[in-house]
Amino acid sequence: MTQTGSKDNATKTSKSPLLDVQDLCTFFPIRTGILGRVTGHTKAVNGVNFHINEGETLGLVGESGCGKTTVGRTILKLIPATSGKVLYKGVNLFELSNSKMRSLRKELQIIFQDPFGSLNPRMRVGKIVGEPMEVHKIASGKELQKRVGELLVRCGLWAEAADRYPHEFSGGQRQRIGIARALALNPKLIVCDEPTSALDVSVQSQILNLLADLQDEFGLSYLFISHDMAVVHHICDRIAVMYQGKIVEQGTRDEIINNPQHPYTQKLLSAVPKAKV
Amino acid sequence: MYNSIGKNPIALLKLIYQRNNFAAISLGILCVFSLLAIFAPFIANHRPYVLVRQNSIEFPLFNMLRLSDWILFIGFFLGLLTFWFCRSMQRKAKCSKRATLYIYLGAVLLTFTASLLITLDRPTLDTTDYYALSQSRDNWAIFAPLVHDPVTANIAERLKEPGWQGDLSTTNWLGTDGAGADVCTRLIHASRIALSIGLISTSIALLLGVCVGSVMGYFGAWIDTLGMRIIEIFMAIPRLFLLLLVMAFIPPQFSSYTIYAMMIVIGLTSWMNCARFVRAEFLKLRELDYICAAKAVGLPRRSIIFYHLLPNGITPVLVDASFSIAAAILLETSLSFLGFGIKPPDPSWGQMLAEAIDPSTGVFHWWLAFFPGVMIFLTVFSLNCIGDALRDVLDSRFGDAAR
Numbered sequence: 001m002t003q004t005g006s007k008d009n010a011t012k013t014s015k016s017p018l019l020d021v022q023d024l025c026t027f028f029p030i031r032t033g034i035l036g037r038v039t040g041h042t043k044a045v046n047g048v049n050f051h052i053n054e055g056e057t058l059g060l061v062g063e064s065g066c067g068k069t070t071v072g073r074t075i076l077k078l079i080p081a082t083s084g085k086v087l088y089k090g091v092n093l094f095e096l097s098n099s100k101m102r103s104l105r106k107e108l109q110i111i112f113q114d115p116f117g118s119l120n121p122r123m124r125v126g127k128i129v130g131e132p133m134e135v136h137k138i139a140s141g142k143e144l145q146k147r148v149g150e151l152l153v154r155c156g157l158w159a160e161a162a163d164r165y166p167h168e169f170s171g172g173q174r175q176r177i178g179i180a181r182a183l184a185l186n187p188k189l190i191v192c193d194e195p196t197s198a199l200d201v202s203v204q205s206q207i208l209n210l211l212a213d214l215q216d217e218f219g220l221s222y223l224f225i226s227h228d229m230a231v232v233h234h235i236c237d238r239i240a241v242m243y244q245g246k247i248v249e250q251g252t253r254d255e256i257i258n259n260p261q262h263p264y265t266q267k268l269l270s271a272v273p274k275a276k277v
Numbered sequence: 278m279y280n281s282i283g284k285n286p287i288a289l290l291k292l293i294y295q296r297n298n299f300a301a302i303s304l305g306i307l308c309v310f311s312l313l314a315i316f317a318p319f320i321a322n323h324r325p326y327v328l329v330r331q332n333s334i335e336f337p338l339f340n341m342l343r344l345s346d347w348i349l350f351i352g353f354f355l356g357l358l359t360f361w362f363c364r365s366m367q368r369k370a371k372c373s374k375r376a377t378l379y380i381y382l383g384a385v386l387l388t389f390t391a392s393l394l395i396t397l398d399r400p401t402l403d404t405t406d407y408y409a410l411s412q413s414r415d416n417w418a419i420f421a422p423l424v425h426d427p428v429t430a431n432i433a434e435r436l437k438e439p440g441w442q443g444d445l446s447t448t449n450w451l452g453t454d455g456a457g458a459d460v461c462t463r464l465i466h467a468s469r470i471a472l473s474i475g476l477i478s479t480s481i482a483l484l485l486g487v488c489v490g491s492v493m494g495y496f497g498a499w500i501d502t503l504g505m506r507i508i509e510i511f512m513a514i515p516r517l518f519l520l521l522l523v524m525a526f527i528p529p530q531f532s533s534y535t536i537y538a539m540m541i542v543i544g545l546t547s548w549m550n551c552a553r554f555v556r557a558e559f560l561k562l563r564e565l566d567y568i569c570a571a572k573a574v575g576l577p578r579r580s581i582i583f584y585h586l587l588p589n590g591i592t593p594v595l596v597d598a599s600f601s602i603a604a605a606i607l608l609e610t611s612l613s614f615l616g617f618g619i620k621p622p623d624p625s626w627g628q629m630l631a632e633a634i635d636p637s638t639g640v641f642h643w644w645l646a647f648f649p650g651v652m653i654f655l656t657v658f659s660l661n662c663i664g665d666a667l668r669d670v671l672d673s674r675f676g677d678a679a680r
Contacts (some may be wrong), residue, residue, distance in 0.1 A: 076573050117567065120584075122589055131576065135577065135580065136574075
């Protein structure tokens with residue numbers, strides 16, 4: 001079911017997907033001169049189509065600067081999209097009002113690449129993980145503390161970590177805090193924006209295993225953005241390959257890894273230092 | 278980079294103290310000056326604490342204290358209490374941050390209102406010569422260290438040179454001025470006015486600057502552009518001459534309110550730097566992942582601005598604040614030096630400086646220039662030193678390597 005170019009949604013099953021991205025474009029204006037006139041656009045994401053089924057992991061791979069991260073953030077409306085549709089459970093996110101979007105944000109979360117930049121350095125961990133629950137009125141007071149503790153334990157930390165500041169933790173531990181924050185609202189879909197690329201190899205596998213365990217436990221879907229073919233092969237059900245703002249090839253994991261069609265995918269795979277897993 | 282993160286103001290002061298000797302000395306000087314300012318009526322006053330006259334006991338000094346003095350003292354002790362409270366909180370791992378915040382706010386507000394009230398009500402005139410009274414038989418009294426009237430002067434004692442004059446408490450240690458008032462007493466009482474102008478005008482500037490700056494930095498786009506143009510317009514205003522203008526238009530019957538006019542005008546014309554710093558920090562922080570995460574979990578704008586952006590972007594503002602206090606004090610003294618600011622009988626360093634040259638005879642009295650000059654110099658110098666040290670401590674670029 002490999003497709004190149006991509007326009008139609010060939011992989012659409014009878015069940016409608018959890019997330020359906022149609023023809024998504026995100027352009028950044030280039031301004032020049034004193035008046036800041038727009039003279040052109042950087043087409044970071046240019047007509048991207050993919051979907052994610054419930055409980056599934058879609059890997060989005062590509063070289064740096066190809067627009068992977070922009071796709072992830074545009075889906076969550078952290079960056080305004082230029083055109084296209086993002087259907088979550090059949091609802092177009094770009095047409096939602098701010099208040100409706102806010103309540104939907106509970107179900108769409110993100111884990112970041114840089115474990116050092118993704119946690120507010122002046123907040124205690126308990127507040128970082130607990131604030132989303134407080135704001136969405138999921139829990140408060142003692143109940144909140146208990147839930148934060150449980151979440152931290154579930155993510156491989158300890159309940160007392162809630163009283164510490166982020167800088168007291170190592171990179172892997174911080175990434176676990178980031179995961180706990182994302183999990184705090186019981187999301188359905190998590191955008192994992194290269195969650196392991198800033199970690200060393202032994203910690204990488206721990207985090208990947210944690211993500212896999214959490215997926216089984218909570219029935220999560222992942223959009224897993226990465227440039228590491230080995231990691232993607234390890235965790236993803238399907239893979240989409242992105243190149244210069246477009247998805248050039250997508251299919252199941254084994255199809256892409258074993259039988260890449262597009263020349264860019266072939267190059268990407270051959271560039272992996274012996275990734276015969 | 279995290280050395281300054283998660284630390285409260287006390288820990289920050291400690292860091293300054295450890296790192297920078299100059300700043301430590303400056304902190305000491307400022308502490309002494311603030312204490313002098315707060316307790317001025319207890320240090321230099323011709324009224325005794327206690328006066329036993331024949332069979333009755335009187336407390337002239339306490340009777341003379343105004344409401345504003347009391348509030349100031351209460352605020353001071355509340356501040357000390359907060360200090361102690363924070364220390365003990367620090368030891369416990371778990372502490373409710375909100376409670377500390379409220380106590381802080383309370384203390385700050387109290388001292389704020391107190392210093393606002395400082396010159397609202399002038400002390401009543403009391404020309405009784407308590408010292409002579411206490412010298413007579415049957416009477417005795419406990420006096421402040423300096424027994425001189427801060428308000429009314431004794432013409433007979435005008436232009437005395439500094440030095441020992443035979444009596445411990447009535448000696449004019451730093452001489453007297455052209456009206457016969459004790460220079461030392463006036464210096465102490467003037468530090469109140471100088472420090473309160475510095476603090477309040479800077480608070481006004483900070484409040485305005487942080488508000489404008491955060492709106493500009495958070496929303497960006499055309500709001501930012503508009504804000505920057507407004508800031509540029511304000512920066513083009515020559516502050517000293519605007520102040521001169523405002524002072525010139527204050528009618529004589531309102532002359533006791535000039536101090537407020539000064540505070541407000543200085544505050545309204547010095548918020549621009551603060552706004553620019555906050556804006557720049559917000560623009561920088563806005564792109565960071567944890568702000569993205571805050572947006573992704575659907576936190577309201579108020580939480581993002583006040584809990585995520587502001588605490589991380591406030592450090593350059595703190596540095597700017599100490600410089601801006603110094604600038605405000607300098608502005609006040611220069612205005613008073615020119616004769617447009619604080620007018621006698623209210624004391625001011627700049628105004629005392631101006632009296633050093635006798636306008637009629639042209640004689641230069643060195644002690645009238647030297648001592649107020651030293652006070653101005655020390656205050657401004659210390660504030661600048663502290664600002665410098667704060668910058669070193671807070672700047673993440675130096676980090677732990679600078680320790």
